[in-house]
Amino acid sequence: MSKIGSVMTPVGRKALLLGSGELGKEVAIELMRYGVEVVACDRYANAPAMQVAHRSHVFNMLDGAELRRIIELERPDHIIPEVEAIATPTLLELEKEGYNVTPTARAAWLTMNREGIRRLAAEELGITTSPYRFASTREEFEKAIEEIGIPCVVKPIMSSSGHGQSTVKSAADIDRAWHTSQEGGRAGAGRVIVEGFVDFDYEITLLTVRSCSGTVYCEPVGHIQIDGDYRYSWQPQPMSTAALESAQEIAKKVTDALGGYGIFGVELFIKGDQVIFSEVSPRPHDTGMVTMISQDLSEFGLHARALLGLPVPSIRFYGPSASRAVVVEGDTDKVEFDNLEQVLAEPGVQIRIFGKPEVKGHRRMGVILATDESVDAARAKAERAYEALRVNVLPR
């Protein structure tokens, strides 16, 4: 896999993105830098990656028959899952038939469902996680809470970005947590995981790249989540040597078990020198958007290079950096990002506007990036830029 032919010819390479959000948009741009043909797919039209791709398809990616039809129509050299909500059993079949799924179909299948990745990490690989139980009915749910104890965190087994997630802090929260989990999951009502609440000092994403040159790690990304959704991230998160070594060891074990080439976002909780595995994305991670300003190759550039079968011998880190998610609330198809003159007034600040067509409720629509002499200074600078931003939500 170490040659790339002319784009849109029989010798060229074609990549098909399953999911076309902000993360896929950057992957598409990076792939195009190698002269790769990019086909973007998602459940809605004009998704961010579609706006920079050669072609796009709008369909329900959870529908296995539709997924197969599009893949057989396009016959891509690389199938690149960008979200979890995909008919991953179909990817397993297609991989057997000779298609190439990034990083592997099994990785996409196992991480689509919290039960798959949790049982692999905790029960097969013996990695420390929060205590957990799974429950499919209200009765099982109450039993699970009794066994795990309060406080605990409840999540649909199929969800991301905090959808359907809540923390049970007292018995009074149990009923609401069940209903939230049944309404917020991506595949509708169903099975949940009940996890013991981890009282961590801080949490990180350890971006881990598997390529033909082996495994390399980015500097650890620290982050803060609100309602299970990321708002702030920075790099490098200061860590003890013992905690960093343990984090890399866990990341190596998990990513080796998933296999294939690409970037992985290994989510870890840190308490003192102890590292607790939470989950892993076999794809770029939202908290890793900070690498667009902090590294020579961002997490998207690394993903593209690794999945194309090219070497990633090392990663050059430029210095302390931070990101601040721009989450917009309202019901609109017209958002103005205003006062950009002030947002970008200081040196070392960038903004990415994703180009999502609408907001219903709340939605991450952009990100502010900043670099400075220290992590604290970079975070403060990103926050100043964010405070300067005016978001005008216009009526439909």
Ligand SMILES: Nc1ncnc2c1ncn2[C@@H]1O[C@H](COP(=O)(O)OP(=O)(O)OP(=O)(O)O)[C@@H](O)[C@H]1O
């Ligand atoms: N067991 C736990 N104890 C304490 N905090 C937790 C626990 N599980 C999750 N959290 C908090 O909620 C956040 C989101 O959890 P998780 O990553 O499992 O959800 P998600 O929906 O998969 O989010 P994403 O798709 O953004 O990764 C975590 O980053 C952490 O801040």
Ligand SMILES: NCC(=O)N[C@@H]1O[C@H](COP(=O)([O-])[O-])[C@@H](O)[C@H]1O
């Ligand atoms: N935590 C996962 C994550 O951040 N995924 C990113 O968000 C998009 C969906 O956004 P939307 O919900 O606004 O359509 C996904 O397509 C991906 O880029």
Ligand SMILES: [Mg+2]
């Ligand atoms: Mg997560």
